[in-house]
Amino acid sequence: MLAGLQNLTFEFGARAIVEDATWHIHPGERIGLIGYNGTGKSTLLKLFAGEYLPNKGTVERSRTTTIGYLHQDLLSFDTNESILQVAMGAFERVMQVQKEIDQLGKELEAEENEEKLIKYTDLLQEMDVLDGYDVEHKTEDVLHGLGFKQEDIIRPYKEFSGGWRMRVLLAKMILMKPDLLMLDEPTNHLDLPSIEWLEKYLIHYQGAVIIVSHDKYFLNRMVNKIVELYQRKLHIYSGNYSFYEQEKEVRLELQQRAFDNQQDFIRQQERFIERFKAKASKAAQAQSVQKRLDKIDRVEEASIERPSMKINFSIEKVPGKIICTLKEVNKQFGPIEILDMASAEIERGDKIALIGANGKGKSTLLRIIADRETFDGDRIWGHNVAESFYAQHQLEHLKLDNTLIEEMQTAGSKKTDLELRTVLGCFLFSGDDADKRIRVLSGGEKARVALAKTIISKSNFLMLDEPTNHLDMHSVDLLADALGKYEGSLILVSHDRYFISKTANKIWEIVDGKIVEFKGGYEEWVAWKERMEKQAKQADSTNNNKKSAQQPDKKKVSPAEEATPVVLKSGPTIDKERQKEKKKLQRQFEELETNISRLKQEKNKSELALADQEIYSDKLKFQEAEKKYNAIVQELSTSEQEYEKIFEIIMEMGDN
Ligand SMILES: Nc1ncnc2c1ncn2[C@@H]1O[C@H](COP(=O)(O)OP(=O)(O)OP(=O)(O)O)[C@@H](O)[C@H]1O
Ligand SMILES: [Mg+2]
Numbered sequence: 001m002l003a004g005l006q007n008l009t010f011e012f013g014a015r016a017i018v019e020d021a022t023w024h025i026h027p028g029e030r031i032g033l034i035g036y037n038g039t040g041k042s043t044l045l046k047l048f049a050g051e052y053l054p055n056k057g058t059v060e061r062s063r064t065t066t067i068g069y070l071h072q073d074l075l076s077f078d079t080n081e082s083i084l085q086v087a088m089g090a091f092e093r094v095m096q097v098q099k100e101i102d103q104l105g106k107e108l109e110a111e112e113n114e115e116k117l118i119k120y121t122d123l124l125q126e127m128d129v130l131d132g133y134d135v136e137h138k139t140e141d142v143l144h145g146l147g148f149k150q151e152d153i154i155r156p157y158k159e160f161s162g163g164w165r166m167r168v169l170l171a172k173m174i175l176m177k178p179d180l181l182m183l184d185e186p187t188n189h190l191d192l193p194s195i196e197w198l199e200k201y202l203i204h205y206q207g208a209v210i211i212v213s214h215d216k217y218f219l220n221r222m223v224n225k226i227v228e229l230y231q232r233k234l235h236i237y238s239g240n241y242s243f244y245e246q247e248k249e250v251r252l253e254l255q256q257r258a259f260d261n262q263q264d265f266i267r268q269q270e271r272f273i274e275r276f277k278a279k280a281s282k283a284a285q286a287q288s289v290q291k292r293l294d295k296i297d298r299v300e301e302a303s304i305e306r307p308s309m310k311i312n313f314s315i316e317k318v319p320g321k322i323i324c325t326l327k328e329v330n331k332q333f334g335p336i337e338i339l340d341m342a343s344a345e346i347e348r349g350d351k352i353a354l355i356g357a358n359g360k361g362k363s364t365l366l367r368i369i370a371d372r373e374t375f376d377g378d379r380i381w382g383h384n385v386a387e388s389f390y391a392q393h394q395l396e397h398l399k400l401d402n403t404l405i406e407e408m409q410t411a412g413s414k415k416t417d418l419e420l421r422t423v424l425g426c427f428l429f430s431g432d433d434a435d436k437r438i439r440v441l442s443g444g445e446k447a448r449v450a451l452a453k454t455i456i457s458k459s460n461f462l463m464l465d466e467p468t469n470h471l472d473m474h475s476v477d478l479l480a481d482a483l484g485k486y487e488g489s490l491i492l493v494s495h496d497r498y499f500i501s502k503t504a505n506k507i508w509e510i511v512d513g514k515i516v517e518f519k520g521g522y523e524e525w526v527a528w529k530e531r532m533e534k535q536a537k538q539a540d541s542t543n544n545n546k547k548s549a550q551q552p553d554k555k556k557v558s559p560a561e562e563a564t565p566v567v568l569k570s571g572p573t574i575d576k577e578r579q580k581e582k583k584k585l586q587r588q589f590e591e592l593e594t595n596i597s598r599l600k601q602e603k604n605k606s607e608l609a610l611a612d613q614e615i616y617s618d619k620l621k622f623q624e625a626e627k628k629y630n631a632i633v634q635e636l637s638t639s640e641q642e643y644e645k646i647f648e649i650i651m652e653m654g655d656n
């Protein structure tokens with residue numbers, strides 16, 4: 001074992017983040033750590049790294065285990081050191097030895113000292129063993145590999161933006177080769193090519209890796225184990241993200257089924273008790289049934305507790321038909337041409353996704369529209385436009401020392417504090433949270449504050465650059481829904497294909513310095529793109545190898561065995577007759593029981609079939625499946641009524 005948590009509990013004040021958690025990490029494991037925003041993923045990593053100490057339990061780590069930890073919040077680490085120095089921090093021992101050698105060398109020049117001389121030669125030898133004279137060279141190599149130019153390497157670290165800082169810290173880790181590499185949301189700071197680079201690097205990484213991420217695709221490629229932090233407990237799944245999704249559904253379904261069955265049983269018993277508790281002759285029996293019922297271990301309902309923000313973008317005034325016009329815009333960064341006589345128009349109601357071209361043109365174009373970037377050409381605002389800009393690293397602009405409420409005040413919405421608190425409530429910050437400092441918020445929580453600030457402006461035109469960064473998948477869904485309902489216009493940049501497909505009604509692409517507009521959603525655009533490519537290749541599309549979907553030979557549901565109607569016998573009966581009658585009923589009862597359990601299985605199967613894409617996407621198949629499902633439900637209901645009736649009669653007949 002490399003490292004682990006043993007019965008660990010950690011609390012921030014009165015709030016428990018994780019309770020009694022045990023988790024062992026083995027060499028070479030590739031783990032995805034997931035959970036909703038603010039559940040405590042980053043906190044767990046900090047516990048491993050020794051930045052926090054547990055309230056109860058222990059963090060275990062073998063003495064030789066080295067850990068590399070990439071923070072989610074890259075700006076929390078700041079320094080005047082050059083990026084070369086920062087990256088060379090990987091060779092801690094070498095740097096230490098070098099320092100001592102320099103120091104001793106100076107001292108030895110001043111006075112001869114046998115002891116110091118011995119120490120000096122020892123250090124020189126250690127330096128040799130560590131291959132320490134080569135570290136600067138090695139570091140430069142890796143930095144170059146990550147896209148840094150020689151002249152950048154000596155610039156101070158703090159001059160660089162998030163994405164570049166991330167690369168410096170990554171370089172440091174590559175050089176360190178830790179036994180355990182912990183990366184907290186690494187893809188937030190990277191553009192697509194860099195993500196691909198990181199994937200390639202990680203796939204060949206020899207040590208164990210823990211990745212915190214909200215990116216399904218990335219997780220699916222990178223990990224073979226999922227640890228979910230949910231309701232202060234760790235839940236372990238041995239597979240990638242897709243496996244986790246399936247497995248979780250199965251676990252929930254099983255739990256729900258067990259719950260349903262138990263509820264059925266309980267209801268039945270309760271009905272019996274209700275009916276007979278007043279009857280003197282049966283009261284004792286009713287009581288014993290009640291006792292048994294009280295002792296049952298109750299199965300909990302399988303509900304998923306998920307945080308749900310109430311995002312509601314509203315507008316104050318309606319703008320003119322045209323929001324913004326770009327005319328013959330030119331933009332260059334040194335020799336790199338981004339826009340070349342580009343023209344475009346944003347109309348009221350447009351929801352534009354700016355995609356494609358892995359270069360850096362998207363954010364630049366957005367900034368040009370937002371007037372945050374110099375350029376040549378014209379940008380003309382329409383009538384009555386009230387705009388709001390969510391920049392790529394918007395959360396990095398939050399003031400760490402502000403409280404949430406102070407931060408909300410800076411948005412200039414003229415709202416009262418009480419109103420601001422209500423807005424914060426919609427973003428899942430309740431009561432006391434409003435007085436928390438931004439500094440202690442998790443990544444997702446900071447993103448929520450930034451979004452809340454965007455929302456209270458009531459603008460009718462939004463410019464959003466990577467708004468889904470840091471948000472958990474459920475929150476991304478909520479944001480997409482809210483933007484879908486938004487009555488204003490917007491333009492956004494995102495790497496999240498799912499998000500784009502849910503929000504955009506137009507696609508913009510920068511091609512050869514021009515803005516190319518596609519009037520349609522993302523899926524249509526993809527299809528159109530493919531068609532264009534096909535046409536270009538002039539390939540004939542004769543792959544008509546549609547196999548007729550083979551229907552498995554399913555057995556027909558047999559009609560329920562006609563349960564003979566049971567007539568209550570009144571008047572005296574011979575005991576033998578009674579016994580015979582009772583036996584018969586009991587047999588019927590058992591038959592019905594088996595029948596019901598079979599029908600329940602059929603019902604489940606049939607439900608799954610209805611949810612099968614192959615079936616619901618085919619109208620005929622779906623109708624057939626639905627008919628079958630209804631028949632089963634009907635039959636089940638009749639059988640259950642019958643079952644109950646017989647059950648009561650048997651109870652009525654008593655034990656003799
Ligand atoms: N120093 C602190 N004092 C009080 N509360 C804190 C402190 N640091 C973090 N928290 C709170 O603890 C919770 C867990 O934070 P953490 O950063 O571990 O979440 P996370 O799971 O990484 O979330 P995200 O997905 O948003 O990054 C959050 O609600 C956060 O506000
Ligand atoms: Mg986090």
